[in-house]
Amino acid sequence: MSDTTLPEFVNYxxxxxxxxxxxxANGTAIDWPDYLAMGLTAEHIPQLMQLATNVPLHTSEEEVPQVWGPVHAWRTLGQLGAEAAVEPLLDLMGQLPEDDWVCIEIPRVLQMIGMAALPATLAMVSNRDLSTDMRGSPLSALTLIARKYPEARETVVAELTSQLETAATNDAEWNAFLIGSLIELDGLEALAAIESAFATGNVDEIFIGDWDDVQVAFGLKSPSRLPGGWLPPAFGFSGRAGDSHKARKRGTDQRRKMAKRSRKQNRKRR
Known part of the structure; x- marks a missing residue:
């Protein structure tokens, strides 16, 4: 394999x-190997960061083992609790907002790094100049951090609730994602803000269901029908991320098309 095909391959x-x-890495998508048993330590963090954020290598379509190097590298950073990797990994999520491996695994890595990842992750989620796609995975990371560290929960719930106060002008999918995270965090204190968000008519129910579904999710009502809504992979996905980069991209495109078709059908029924 030439160096031009796999850039920076020889630099590690x-x-x-x-x-x-x-x-x-599909076979270890749920239970990650003990990478530290390979002799990787904190002294290797700079090179691991370089490899983890090697976008040309990660997005290469070459059928060679090296293209999986970034995935193994960011998992190692998580196991090392590498605080220095927080900003580069958030930048990576911003660069590749539709990459399933990034969307699914980087939030878990940031959760492993812990409270040190909270400020920068919170700042990215709070940046309303960024698109919903660019903030979706950081929101998932923020939710995972708040679930693992109770001391983070109050701050996170307060921020997500604050963002719902502008539900009428937010992106409808973003409102759904915020509500999904609040459900994950058992954020009953945000219930009034969630109800108000639904009242604006600007919550994408394809992703989260309707107000009744949300009340059922909080345990406030008994289900009277099958729940509506569909949550994206960032929320609770625990399966394989895909057999290839092409498969990942194709899967993301299909989910987006399904959501758009459903929205069109719903508009026709009104």
Whole structure:
């Protein structure tokens, strides 16, 4: 394989370069290997960060083990609790907002890093100049952090509730994502803001269901029908991220098309 096809491939030293030989990460998508057993330590964090954020390598369509190196690298950063990696990993989510591996795994990595990841992640979620796509995965990370660390929950719930106060002018999908996170955090204190958001008619019910569904999710009502809504992979997805980069991109496109078709059908019924 030429260096031009796999940029920076030759720039990693032992034991970091061993990550380039591990190959397909699908088989360990749920239970990650103990990468530290390979001799990786805090001294390797700079090279691990370089590999984890190697976008050309990660997005390469070449059928070679090296393209999985970034996935193994960011998992290692999580196991090391590498606080220095927080900003680069958030930047990576901003660069690749539709990449399933990034959307699914980086939030878990940030949760592993812990409270040190909270300020920068919160800042990205709070940045209303960013698109819904760019903030979706950071929101998932923020939710995971708040679930693991009770001391973060109050701050996170307050921020998400505050954002729902402008539901009428927010993106409808973003409102749905905010509500999904509040459900994950058992944010009953946000119930009034959630109800008000639904009252604006600007919540994408394809993603989260309707007000009745939300009350059922909070345990406030008994279900009288099958729940509506569909949550994106960032919320609770625990399966395989895809067999190839093409498969990941194709899957994301299909989900978006399904959501758009459903919205069109709903508009026709009104």
């Amino acid at each position: 030293s032992l034991p970091v370069d061993r990550l380039l030989q591990l190959g397909d």
